[in-house]
Amino acid sequence: MTKRTPFLRWAGGKRWIAARIGPLLRPLIRGRYIEPFLGSGALFFELCPDRAILGDLNRDLIGVFLQVRDRAAEIEEALRHIPVSVEVYSEMRESRPSDDFTRAVRFIYLNRTCYGGLYRTNRGGTFNVPYGGGSRTPEAVYRDHLLIQAAGALAGTGIEIRHADFQVLVDCSGPGDVLFCDPTYRSAGRGRFDRYGPDVFSWEDQQRLATAAREAKSRGAVVVIMNIDDPDVRALYDDAALIIGLARKKAIGNPVKDDSWHREVIAVFSDETPRDWASLVCAGNQNRQGEEAVSLIATAI
Ligand SMILES: C[S@@+](CC[C@H](N)C(=O)[O-])C[C@H]1O[C@@H](n2cnc3c(N)ncnc32)[C@H](O)[C@@H]1O
Secondary structure, three states: OOOOOOOOOOOOOOHHHHHHHHHHHHHHOOOOEEEOOOOOOHHHHHHOOOOEEEEEOOHHHHHHHHHHHHHHHHHHHHHHOOOOOHHHHHHHHHOOOOOHHHHHHHHHHHHHHEHHHOOOEOOOOOEOOOEOOOOOOHHHHHHOOHHHHHHHHHOOOOEEEEEOOHHHHHHOOOOOOEEEEOOOOOEOOOOEOEEOOOOEEOHHHHHHHHHHHHHHHHOOOEEEEEEEOOHHHHHHOOOOOEEEEEEEEOOOOOOOOOOOOEEEEEEEEOOOOOOOHHHHHHOOOEOOOOOEOOEEEEEEO
């Protein structure tokens, strides 16, 4: 199936690298594609596999994916009739719809109009991101039929969508399955936790993921994990078949001297990792207009 455009904006989303990683993963998938930290599902929509298990701990997010799968056209029509303004945004943010359909419309509207496409809640689980406006309004969703496109990828009988902790999905993997794990990143190694909602993703969770990944690999699965590049994370994955360090920036600069470069790693657990991964990830990175969008340097360790 041809690739689709993710319908959500998502902090930490992998839209920027999906077109690089997708072709590397596709030939390795002999069983199911498993994505336990779904977010906007950038890699899933890049691959559009026939058999997949998609999961996330964010119950509202999973509710949206289920509604998009089942009622994409109706959601697009509902979005078409909601004006984009700070007043309407505030009303939507305060609203507490009780049915799944209206909750999904609200979620997508807020996601497309909030500041930076962030999903952030207070400790009570209430969405609290301010209005952003900007260019990625809900209009793009119905104008380009992103939900109907997404539904085409989600509706197959081989696609399972689950509200679950990542470990449930990782533990059910077996021979021939490929897992793409994109957890909440370690928070800069300063002992602070990172979170999307009320649930923290602690260092113990990072360790739990590393252990589950090793076990999945020993059952015959391929596991690809992304995270921030810091010494603790590298130590956590020091037995991976391959670690690729990425440095990226939206402007030209010196990655060695300049702190504004984002440094991330890709750890690959597999018996048969192609050694050309780093060069492929590194090879250019263009935006939709074909211009160099981010500078990306990848190094295999
Ligand atoms: C970095 S985002 C994933 C972004 C995604 N790859 C994309 O392209 O949009 C991390 C996701 O992990 C989810 N998450 C956090 N803790 C989790 C857990 N224990 N189990 C499963 N999902 C979790 C968050 O809700 C968030 O959607």
